[in-house]
Amino acid sequence: MIFNSLIFLLFLAVVLPVYYQLKHRPQNWFLLFASYFFYGWWDPRFLGLLWFTSFFDYFCARWIDKTASPIRRKWLLAGSMTVNLTVLGFFKYFNFFADSAAGVLNFFGLAAHPLALHIILPIGISFYTFMSMSYTIDVYRRELKPSASLLDYQLFVCYFPHLVAGPIMRASKLLPQFQTARVIKREQVVNGFWLVLLGYFKKVVISDRLAQVVNWGFGGPSAPFADMNSWFVIYAFAFQIYADFSGYSDIARGLSKIMGFELMENFKSPYLAANPSEFWRNWHISLSTWLRDYLYIPLGGNRRGTFRTYLNLTITMLLGGLWHGAGAAFVLWGFFHGVLLAVHRAWSQWRERIAAPPTVARSGFAAAIPGFARFASVVIFFHLTCLGWLFFRAGSVPAKVGQLNLIESFLRALFTPWQHGWDPICWGVLLYGGIGLFLQWKNGLMDRFSEWPARWQAAGMITVLLAIAGLGVFEGAQFIYFQF
Amino acid sequence: MKRWRTQLIGVGLTGMVWLGYALLGRRVARYVFAHFSETVMWLTVGSVMDAEKFVQNRLWEAAYLFSALVAVIIIHNLLTGIFLKKTSGQNAHWIFHAIVGFVLVNLWLAVACHTTLFWFAFWQGKEGTTALARFQVKYHVLLESRALPKAAIMGSSQAHRQVDDQFLNDYLAPNLHTGELGWPGAHAYDVYLIHRGLDPSTAQIIIWYFSEADFYMGLSGDTVPLFFGFKDIPDCRKFDLEKHIPVRILSYGLLSDLLPAFYLRDVLSQRILGPGVAMIRQRQHDATVKDNLDAGAARLSRMFQIDAKSALQKSALASLAMDCAKRQQRLVLIAGQLNPLLGRRLDPALRIDLLSFLRELQRQHPDIVLITNPPFQEVSDYIDLTHVNDERRRAFTRFVAEQLKATVLTNVAASASIMPSGVFKTTNSTP
Numbered sequence: 062m063i064f065n066s067l068i069f070l071l072f073l074a075v076v077l078p079v080y081y082q083l084k085h086r087p088q089n090w091f092l093l094f095a096s097y098f099f100y101g102w103w104d105p106r107f108l109g110l111l112w113f114t115s116f117f118d119y120f121c122a123r124w125i126d127k128t129a130s131p132i133r134r135k136w137l138l139a140g141s142m143t144v145n146l147t148v149l150g151f152f153k154y155f156n157f158f159a160d161s162a163a164g165v166l167n168f169f170g171l172a173a174h175p176l177a178l179h180i181i182l183p184i185g186i187s188f189y190t191f192m193s194m195s196y197t198i199d200v201y202r203r204e205l206k207p208s209a210s211l212l213d214y215q216l217f218v219c220y221f222p223h224l225v226a227g228p229i230m231r232a233s234k235l236l237p238q239f240q241t242a243r244v245i246k247r248e249q250v251v252n253g254f255w256l257v258l259l260g261y262f263k264k265v266v267i268s269d270r271l272a273q274v275v276n277w278g279f280g281g282p283s284a285p286f287a288d289m290n291s292w293f294v295i296y297a298f299a300f301q302i303y304a305d306f307s308g309y310s311d312i313a314r315g316l317s318k319i320m321g322f323e324l325m326e327n328f329k330s331p332y333l334a335a336n337p338s339e340f341w342r343n344w345h346i347s348l349s350t351w352l353r354d355y356l357y358i359p360l361g362g363n364r365r366g367t368f369r370t371y372l373n374l375t376i377t378m379l380l381g382g383l384w385h386g387a388g389a390a391f392v393l394w395g396f397f398h399g400v401l402l403a404v405h406r407a408w409s410q411w412r413e414r415i416a417a418p419p420t421v422a423r424s425g426f427a428a429a430i431p432g433f434a435r436f437a438s439v440v441i442f443f444h445l446t447c448l449g450w451l452f453f454r455a456g457s458v459p460a461k462v463g464q465l466n467l468i469e470s471f472l473r474a475l476f477t478p479w480q481h482g483w484d485p486i487c488w489g490v491l492l493y494g495g496i497g498l499f500l501q502w503k504n505g506l507m508d509r510f511s512e513w514p515a516r517w518q519a520a521g522m523i524t525v526l527l528a529i530a531g532l533g534v535f536e537g538a539q540f541i542y543f544q545f
Numbered sequence: 546m547k548r549w550r551t552q553l554i555g556v557g558l559t560g561m562v563w564l565g566y567a568l569l570g571r572r573v574a575r576y577v578f579a580h581f582s583e584t585v586m587w588l589t590v591g592s593v594m595d596a597e598k599f600v601q602n603r604l605w606e607a608a609y610l611f612s613a614l615v616a617v618i619i620i621h622n623l624l625t626g627i628f629l630k631k632t633s634g635q636n637a638h639w640i641f642h643a644i645v646g647f648v649l650v651n652l653w654l655a656v657a658c659h660t661t662l663f664w665f666a667f668w669q670g671k672e673g674t675t676a677l678a679r680f681q682v683k684y685h686v687l688l689e690s691r692a693l694p695k696a697a698i699m700g701s702s703q704a705h706r707q708v709d710d711q712f713l714n715d716y717l718a719p720n721l722h723t724g725e726l727g728w729p730g731a732h733a734y735d736v737y738l739i740h741r742g743l744d745p746s747t748a749q750i751i752i753w754y755f756s757e758a759d760f761y762m763g764l765s766g767d768t769v770p771l772f773f774g775f776k777d778i779p780d781c782r783k784f785d786l787e788k789h790i791p792v793r794i795l796s797y798g799l800l801s802d803l804l805p806a807f808y809l810r811d812v813l814s815q816r817i818l819g820p821g822v823a824m825i826r827q828r829q830h831d832a833t834v835k836d837n838l839d840a841g842a843a844r845l846s847r848m849f850q851i852d853a854k855s856a857l858q859k860s861a862l863a864s865l866a867m868d869c870a871k872r873q874q875r876l877v878l879i880a881g882q883l884n885p886l887l888g889r890r891l892d893p894a895l896r897i898d899l900l901s902f903l904r905e906l907q908r909q910h911p912d913i914v915l916i917t918n919p920p921f922q923e924v925s926d927y928i929d930l931t932h933v934n935d936e937r938r939r940a941f942t943r944f945v946a947e948q949l950k951a952t953v954l955t956n957v958a959a960s961a962s963i964m965p966s967g968v969f970k971t972t973n974s975t976p
Contacts, residue, residue, distance in 0.1 A: 067793055270814065273825045485821025492818060519642035526647050531806035531813045535770075535797060 062102040064312050065264055065535075072099065073316075080320060085242035089216055092320075096221035100184070107183040110148065115218040117144060118193040122200040122207045138201045142194065149190045152183055154387040185225030187384055189218050191351055196232040198355055205233050213239045220322075222313040226306070228327040228347035235322070243321035248511040253318025255510035256311045258525045263308030263500070265533035267493050271301040273534075274486050279454055283470035290484050291474035295447045297490045298454050300497040303331065306345070326508070330501035332446070335438035336409075337401040340446060352381050370406065375399030385453070390468070394452040401445060448475075551622055555615040566608045574601035602689065606662040613656045617649045654805035661685035667812045673820035676729050677771060678812050680739075687724030688747050695722045696877075696949075697748035699736050702729045704754035706932040707881060709942045716946040720954050724748070728768055732759045733858035734784070735768040737865040742772050745872040750953055751865075752945070754879040757888075757895050758931065760858045761849040766790045771808060773798030783864075784857050838886055841930055846890035851898055859902050866910045875953050877914040878903065879945070884927040914952050920944055 062069050076095045083091055101108045121141040128134050196217070199205035208214040216239050217232055218224075278285045278294030285294060307328035314324045331344035341349040357377040363370040375396065382395015455468050500507060510518065578585060578597045585596055624645055629638055657663040664685060667678035674682075687695060698708050710725040717723070726743070728735055736753060769790055777798070781787060786795065801808035869876040880903060882888055900917060907915045919941070926937040933941065 067796060270818070277825050485819050486825065487821070489818035489821055515639040515642070518639035519646060522639065522643035523646040523650070526643070527650060527806055530804055531810050532817065533810060535810075 062099050064309065065261065068102070077319065086212075088243070089212055089239060092221075093212060093216045093219060096216070096219040096224060099221040100219065100224055103184050110152070110183050110186070111189060111219060114145065114148060114190060114193050115215055116211075117141070118197050118218075119208070119211055119214045122197045125197065125201050126207045134201060138197065141197045145190050145194050145197075149186060152186055154383075156387065188227045188229055189224060191229050191348075191384075192232075193218055195229070195351060195355060199232055205236075208232070208236055208240075210240070222316045223324060226309050226313070227345075228310055228313065228325050229351050230324060230347065234325065238322050245321040249318045249321065251511040252508065253315040253320075255522070256315030256318065256508070258315075258522070258529070259500075259507060260308040260311030260313075260315060261529055261533075262525050263304040263311065265535060266528050267304035267497060268301050268308060269534035269536065270532070271297045271304070271490065271493055274490060275301050275454065279467065282466060284467075284474040286484065287474055288477045288480040289475065290479070290487065291471055292444075292447070293484070293487045293490045295451055295454075295471070295475075296494055297486075299332070299443075299447050299450050300490070300494045302450065302453075303328070303497055303501075304493075328501075329504050332443050332498060333439055333501055335435050335442055337398060337405045337442070337445075340442065341398075341402070348381065348384070352377050356380060367407075367410075371403035374402045374406065378402060390452045390455045394449050397449050397452060401449075451475075552619050555619055559612045559615045562608045562611050566604055570601055570604050574598075574604060599686075599689075603662045603665075606660040610657055610660060610662065613653055617653045621645055621649055651805050654809065658805055658808070661689065667816050669815065669820055673815075675812050675815045677809075678815070680726060680728060683724050684726055684743070684747065687722075687726070688744055690722050690724070692719070692722035694749040694954075695724065695747065696750035696752055697743070698723060698725045698727060698752045698754070699731075699740065700727050700753050700755055701731045701735075701759065701931075702727060703756060703758070703881070703883075703931045706938060707754045707879075707941050708752065708945050709938055712939060712942045713946055716943065717949065717954070721750070721949065723752075730765045730767050732762070732765050733865075734861040735765060735772075737861040737868075738768050738772045738777065740865055740868060741777065742774075745874070748874065750875045750877060750949075751869055752877045752879070752949075754881050756881045756883045756931070757849060757891055757899060758883060760862075760899055761851060761855045761895050762845075763848060764789050764854045764857065766794055769794050770797035771801055774802035775799060784860055785853075786857075789854055789857060838884070838930060842884070842887040842890055845887055845930065849891055849895060851895065855898075862902075863906060863909075866906055866913060870910055870912060875912060875914065876910070877916070877949070877953065879916045879919055881919055882922060884930045885922075885924050886927075887930045914948075916948055 062072060072095075076091075080088055080091060080095075097108060100111060118141060121137060125134050125137045125141075128137060196205070196214075200207050208217070213236060217230070217236050220235070220239075223230055274294060274297040278291070278297070284291045310324075310327035314326070317324045325347055327345060327347050329343040329346070331340050334340040334343055357373055360373040360376060361369055362373060365373075376399070378399030379392060379395045382391045382393070382398070385391045385394070451468060451471050455471075506513075510521070513521065574597050577600045582596065585600060625641070629641060658681075661682065664678055664681040668674050668682060671679075687697060696713075698704060698710055698713075705725055705727040708725075710723045713721070713723045724747075726739065726747075728739060731739070733755070736755075736759075740751065766789075773795060781795070797807075806813075866876055880899065883891075903915055903917065907913050922933060922937060922941075926933050928934050
C-alpha cells in the first residue's frame with residue numbers, strides 16, 4: 062500500500078476516525094494492527110521477517126539490560142548485530158555478492174555461475190533493521206532503558222508512517238511518545254495536514270513528472286544528448302529524488318502530527334548547501350546521523366589522527382552507499398561522497414591554518430565577497446552532487462544496460478560544450494527545479510503553516526490542492542526509497 | 546456599503562464588457578480577422594468556414610468567461626458573508642476560504658471547458674498540443690459550424706493519417722463539412738466512449754477507419770480517465786469493465802467528471818511545462834516505433850488475439866451503432882489495414898472474425914455504410930507500421946470522398962439531408 066494510492070486514502074479514512082475515538086492503550090493496539098495490515102498489503106510473507114527482527118531485538122535488548130557482565134553484554138550485542146546484518150545481507154545483498162564473486166572467479170579463468178535464488182527484497186527492510194539495531198545498541202550503551210512493553214516496542218518498529226521509508230527514528234525520541242497518552246493540539250493537526258498535502262504535491266506534481274524526463278534520459282544505453290543538455294537530465298533526477306524522498310518524509314511526518322506524534326525532520330535545504338558536510342546535515346538527516354552515531358564515531362571518528370579521520374569518513378559513506386542498494390553504482394556513489402567529505406575536511410583545516418582573522422570591517426564590494434563566494438560554492442557543490450546522482454541513478458538501471466558505459470557516456474557528454482541548442486525539456490526541468498529550490502529555501506516556513514496569516518494559509522492550500530489535481534501524475538508510481 | 550463594493554464593481558465591469566461587445570464586437574472581429582487572418586487559420590487548422598463570425602464568437606466567449614469569473618468572486622463573497630459571520634473562531638476561516646476557493650475555481654473551469662476560446666489557450670501547434678486540447682478545439686469548431694451535413698472522422702491516429710479532413714472539405718465543399726475527432730491509440734471501446742460524450746448535433750455522419758488493431762490488440766483504455774464518467778457506470782456491468790480496466794483508472798474517470806482541474810491535468814501540465822516534458826512519452830514511443838519495423842512488427846503481432854477484450858471491443862462497436870441509430874447519425878465504417886509488414890504476420894482468422902462480425906452488424910443496422918475492401922496499401926505507402934505517407938493519404942482521402950458522394954451524399958445538395966441506407970462495396974480494390 063503506497064501513500065499515493067486510492068487504497069491508502071481509504072485506509073486512512075478508516076484508521077483516523079477510529080484512532081481518534083480510542084484511548085491510549087487501545088490506540089496503540091489499533092495502530093499496531095493497522096501497521097501490520099498496511100505492511101502486509103504488499104505481501105503478507107514480508108510480515109514474518111518484520112516480526113522476527115522486531116521480536117528478536119526486543120528480547121535481546123532486555124537480556125542485555127539484565128546482564129551485568131560486560132563481556133556477556135558484548136557477546137549479546139554482537140549476536141544481535143550478526144543476526145540483523147545477516148538477515149539484511151541475505152535479503153538485500155545475496156544476489157549482488159553472488160554475482161560479484163562469480164565475476165571475480167570468471168576473471169581468473171575459473172568457471173563459476175552465480176547462484177540464482179530469486180530472493181525478493183522485503184519493502185523497507187533497511188529502514189526497520191537500522192531502527193531495531195539502534196535500539197539494541199542504545200540499550201547496550203546504557204543510553205536507553207529497554208521498553209517494558211512489547212506492544213510499545215512493536216509499534217516503535219512497525220509504526221506505518223515511517224515503516225517503509227523512514228525517517229529512521231531513534232527509540233529515545235519515539236518510544237516515549239508511544240508510552241504516554243497523547244495530547245493532540247489543533248496547531249499540530251493543521252501543520253500535519255499541510256505537510257501531508259505538501260508531500261503529495263512534491264511526489265505527484267514534481268517527482269513523478271520529472272521521472273518521465275529521467276526515465277527517458279536513463280532509458281537507453283547512452284546519454285540522451287551529446288552535449289551539456291545532459292546536465293538537465295541529471296538536474297531532473299536531482300530534483301526528482303529530492304521531491305520523492307522529502308515528499309514521503311513530509312507525508313510521514315504530517316500523518317504522525319495528525320495522530321499526535323512528532324517524527325524527526327529528514328530534509329532541510331540540501332541543494333542550498335555549500336559543502337558536503339553541510340549537505341549531509343540537510344539530506345536524509347536520520348540516516349546521516351545514524352551513520353555518524355553508530356558507525357563513524359565507533360570507528361574512531363576524528364579522534365585518531367588526520368589520516369584515520371579521512372579513512373573513517375570514506376568507509377562510513379561507502380557503507381552508507383551500500384545501505385542504499387546492492388550495486389556497484391551505489392558503492393561508487395557512497396565512495397564519491399566519502400572522498401568529497403574527506404577533501405572538504407582537509408581543505409577546511411588548511412584554510413583555518415592559513416587564514417588570518419580580518420582586522421578591519423569590510424565595506425562595499427569587499428563586504429559582498431563572502432556572499433558571492435557562498436553562492437559560487439553552492440552552485441559548484443550542487444553540480445558535484447549531481448555527478449554523485451549520476452552514479453546513484455545508474456545503480457537502479459536494470460543490469461542489462463551497461464552501467465559503467467552509461468555513466469561514461471554521460472560523463473563525456475557533461476563536459477562537452479553546448480552544441481545542439483535548447484531542448485524543450487530544459488524549461489520544465491528548470492521550472493520544477495526552481496520550485497524545489499524554493500521549497501528548500503522556505504523549509505522552515507513550510508513547517509510552521511499554523512503560524513501563517515489566514516490569507517496565506519487559504520492561498521497556499523488552494524494552490525497546493527489545485528496543483529495536485531491539475532498538474533499531478535496519477536500513475537501510482539512507487540517512492541524511490543521503497544526499494545532500499 | 547463597503548461590503549458590497551467589490552460586488553458592485555464586478556457587476557459594473559461585467560456590464561461594461563457586454564456593452565463593449567454589443568457596440569464593438571463586430572468591428573473588432575473584422576479588424577482582428579483583417580490583420581491576423583493567418584493566425585486565426587493556423588489556430589483553427591483551416592476548418593472554419595466563416596472566419597469573421599468565428600472571431601466574433603470568441604469575443605462573446607471572452608465576455609462570457611469574464612462574467613463567469615466575476616460571478617465566482619461574488620459567490621465567494623456572498624458565502625463568506627453568510628457563513629463566516631456565524632463562526633466565531635477566526636483561526637478556522639482559512640479552511641472555509643480554501644474549500645470554497647477550490648470548489649469555485651473548479652466551477653469556473655467547468656464553465657470554461659464549454660468554450661472554444663478556453664481550449665485555444667492550450668493550443669501549441671499541431672505537434673505540441675495534447676490530444677485532449679486538440680480534440681476539444683476540433684470538437685468545438687465542428688460543433689459551432691452551421692454547415693449541414695457535418696461529418697466527424699473518428700478512430701485512432703491511423704484514421705487521422707488515412708483520411709485528411711481538410712482535403713475532404715476542399716473536395717466535398719459545400720456538400721459536406723468534416724472535422725477530425727480522433728484520439729491517438731483509440732480502439733473500438735474508446736471510440737464508443739468518445740462518441741457518447743459528443744453533442745448529437747456535432748455531426749450527422751460518423752466516419753471510422755479501423756484495422757485489426759482496433760479490435761484484437763487488447764484494450765488501450767487511454768481515454769477512460771478523461772471520457773469515462775458517471776453516465777457510463779451502467780456500462781461497467783454491460784461490458785464487464787472492471788475485469789479489463791483497473792478500478793483505479795475507472796475512478797480517475799469519475800474524478801475527472803467531478804473535478805475539472807483533474808480532467809485538465811495533462812493539458813495544464815503541457816501549457817506550463819511546454820511540450821518538451823509532457824510529450825516525452827510520445828517521443829519515446831515514436832523513436833521505438835520507427836526503429837526496425839520488421840522487429841517491431843514481430844513484437845506487435847504477438848499481441849493480437851481473439852479473447853474477452855476483443856469481444857468487449859466488438860460489443861462497443863455494436864453499442865456505437867445503436868447510439869448512432871438513436872441519434873440519427875449515419876455510420877460509415879471503413880475496415881482498413883495495417884502495414885503489410887505487420888498485416889502478413891497476423892493470423893488470417895482475425896480478419897475473418899472481424900468481417901463476419903461487421904456483416905452481422907450491418908444486417909442488424911442496415912443504415913450502416915460498410916466499406917470492407919478499400920484500396921490495398923503497399924509497404925512503401927507506410928511511414929511506420931500503422932501510418933501512411935502523405936501521398937497515400939491524399940489518394941485514400943479522395944477514395945473516401947468518392948465513396949461518400951456515392952452513398953450518403955447522393956442528393957445532399959438538393960435537400961441538405963443524408964440519404965437513406967445503402968451497402969457499399971468497392972470494386973476497384975485489390976485484396
